[in-house]
Amino acid sequence: MARDLQKYLRVSSTLFCPGCGLRVLSNLVLRAIDELELNIDDMLFVSGIGCAAWIPSPHFNADTLHTLHGRAVAFATGAKMVNPKLKVLVISGDGDLGDIGGNHLIHAARRNIDLTVICANNQNYGMTGGQVACTTPIGALTATTTEGNVYRPMDLVRLVQAAGATYAAKYSVTQPLLLTESIKKSLGIQGFSFIEVWAPCHTQFGRRNQFANPAEMFKDLKNSCITREEAEGLSPEELEGRIITGEFCDVSNYTD
Numbered sequence: 001m002a003r004d005l006q007k008y009l010r011v012s013s014t015l016f017c018p019g020c021g022l023r024v025l026s027n028l029v030l031r032a033i034d035e036l037e038l039n040i041d042d043m044l045f046v047s048g049i050g051c052a053a054w055i056p057s058p059h060f061n062a063d064t065l066h067t068l069h070g071r072a073v074a075f076a077t078g079a080k081m082v083n084p085k086l087k088v089l090v091i092s093g094d095g096d097l098g099d100i101g102g103n104h105l106i107h108a109a110r111r112n113i114d115l116t117v118i119c120a121n122n123q124n125y126g127m128t129g130g131q132v133a134c135t136t137p138i139g140a141l142t143a144t145t146t147e148g149n150v151y152r153p154m155d156l157v158r159l160v161q162a163a164g165a166t167y168a169a170k171y172s173v174t175q176p177l178l179l180t181e182s183i184k185k186s187l188g189i190q191g192f193s194f195i196e197v198w199a200p201c202h203t204q205f206g207r208r209n210q211f212a213n214p215a216e217m218f219k220d221l222k223n224s225c226i227t228r229e230e231a232e233g234l235s236p237e238e239l240e241g242r243i244i245t246g247e248f249c250d251v252s253n254y255t256d
């Protein structure tokens with residue numbers, strides 16, 4: 001964590017595994033808040049259960065709600081209802097927001113609740129031993145898909161977009177500048193904004209899927225991610241295995 005961001009932390013070190021992508025995401029969230037010069041005391045950070053849910057709590061020196069598994073969005077909605085002046089930022093995992101909390105996510109997007117939701121997608125349930133999640137790619141090995149996952153992964157960005165989100169984007173921690181800009185933008189948007197962030201989990205997912213170390217995972221993710229603009233004009237064969245990133249929906253200035 002860069003020196004200038006220490007003031008936002010209540011701990012001197014993190015509990016994340018060495019090489020965990022959540023370390024980078026923590027840094028970029030604080031960087032975005034710092035660059036926007038937001039007063040962190042006007043913010044509320046809400047998370048559920050899982051490794052990603054630990055990003056704000058216990059790390060951030062701010063008001064945090066560390067809630068029940070899958071219920072972060074429901075708690076955040078309640079807090080926003082009671083105090084509409086709060087800037088409410090949900091940070092949680094793919095399992096927490098997409099699996100057990102999937103219905104809350106859909107309906108908060110449908111209601112266009114004024115929340116920013118950052119979903120750390122590490123393609124599995126990292127904290128509980130690396131079980132399959134709704135985001136696990138077909139064929140991937142996890143603790144519960146020892147012969148390879150047979151189900152299609154869920155595209156959470158398209159899901160919230162279809163439900164009615166104002167803003168939906170997908171980036172990876174290997175795209176720090178684009179991701180920071182997206183976080184900054186989402187914090188300024190009125191309505192439901194959602195960012196799916198790909199963040200490697202070597203300890204549970206990478207080691208089961210033939211990545212020798214976290215650095216290899218980061219390199220692979222960096223090479224796999226392309227922007228929507230770069231993807232334009234590429235053939236289906238060239239897009240094979242690529243993660244297309246960018247803003248997929250932004251109706252924040254939409255008037256009818």
Ligand SMILES: Cc1ncc(C[n+]2csc(CCOP(=O)(O)OP(=O)(O)O)c2C)c(N)n1
Nearest residue numbers: 049050051052069093094095096125126127
């Ligand atoms: C009601 C309930 N069911 C199951 C669990 C066990 N559990 C804790 S975290 C978790 C999955 C978290 O996955 P994700 O949100 O992807 O977080 P990660 O650790 O991968 O960042 C599960 C199943 C729980 N705590 N509560």
Ligand SMILES: [Mg+2]
Nearest residue numbers: 093094124126
């Ligand atoms: Mg996860």
